[in-house]
Amino acid sequence: VESIKCQEYSIFFNDWDSLNGFISEGNYSSLMLIVDENSRKHCMPDLLQNLNHDFLIIEIASSEKNKSLETSKSIWQKMVEHRADRNSLCVNLGGGVIGDMGGFCASSFMRGIDFIQMPTTLLSMVDSSIGGKLGIDFNGLKNLVGFFKDPKGVFIFSNFLKSLPHRELMSGMAEVYKYGLIKDLDFWNAAIAPNTLSADLLDSFISRSIQIKKEITDQDPLEKGLRKILNFGHTIGHAIETANLEKEGHLLHGEAVALGMIAESYIANAKRMLSEQELKMITDSLLSKYDFPEHIILETEIIYGFCLNDKKNRNHRILASLITKIGKSEYNVEINKQEIEDALFYLNNKLK
């Protein structure tokens, strides 16, 4: 897998030399490494062994629940204790929670210090570490407070996936399937076919996913238009994720997105945008990949309520991104409460 060079920053694959070089050339006054207990245990030893630099470690407790202002405060506190200054570098070693929140804390500390992303989950490798969105959850709403800001670099080591639980790996695969559905029929076919995911396959999926995401976010970094297609499955998916956040054994982001993609494909079909045959293919394929927890909250009033909070909406109308066939998508498509209710009914029946 080749590294992808772009104007603002580069994305490197399995390349410790480039990371060592980047850090040396930066002449940073200090290096802070943000981890959670899992990335500390499974990924940090490898990092420390491969880099000839000393790090000040900031550990936070894993979980979406901690992607909060309280945790951010503790990160800033640690930065102060470590005497970080404008010339410090923040290295975010972890999944999307660490990447989003570590980037958020770095970008606001002293009006912004350099940071790099070292994603350790499949989801963060193919999605959250690319595209410059940073943030935290607030007031029970996901990613409500944050910035658009690019890292100085993204350094991907697919070896880190070896310790990732299968359920987390499949959560990341949901975004991989999404890229196929919105942009590339051949990629969808390649991603959905295999029953086991070898390291080589994963490398190729990561590479193609990043290509698609970069292509879209480079054209529309601030999500004024085109970038919205990346939100396919996310209007209803985010709502389902939020509705089930407090539940024991709650849904993972990608699992909620997989359900959202089925529901939104149903709506696309109801609007006569997507064929019956493709709806069936998407539904059956996605359902075959996941063991969803029992008793997922799918009540219309609750899900519709969260859909109303979606950041893509305008003038209190719910605007979704839908597909018109596998590999083609449209954004700013209005969906209404009845359509959401019907889609949830469809989903509920399929889950039984």
Ligand SMILES: NC(=O)c1ccc[n+]([C@@H]2O[C@H](COP(=O)([O-])OP(=O)(O)OC[C@H]3O[C@@H](n4cnc5c(N)ncnc54)[C@H](O)[C@@H]3O)[C@@H](O)[C@H]2O)c1
């Ligand atoms: N910024 C964006 O554009 C964007 C896009 C998509 C998702 N997100 C955000 O990403 C977050 C989800 O990311 P995620 O799925 O990576 O979740 P996560 O960061 O919570 O990681 C999932 C779990 O895996 C553990 N883990 C991480 N790396 C590991 C490894 N190599 N081995 C074993 N365990 C490991 C973590 O400790 C955690 O328990 C959400 O907050 C979501 O909002 C952001």
Ligand SMILES: [Zn+2]
């Ligand atoms: Zn997502």
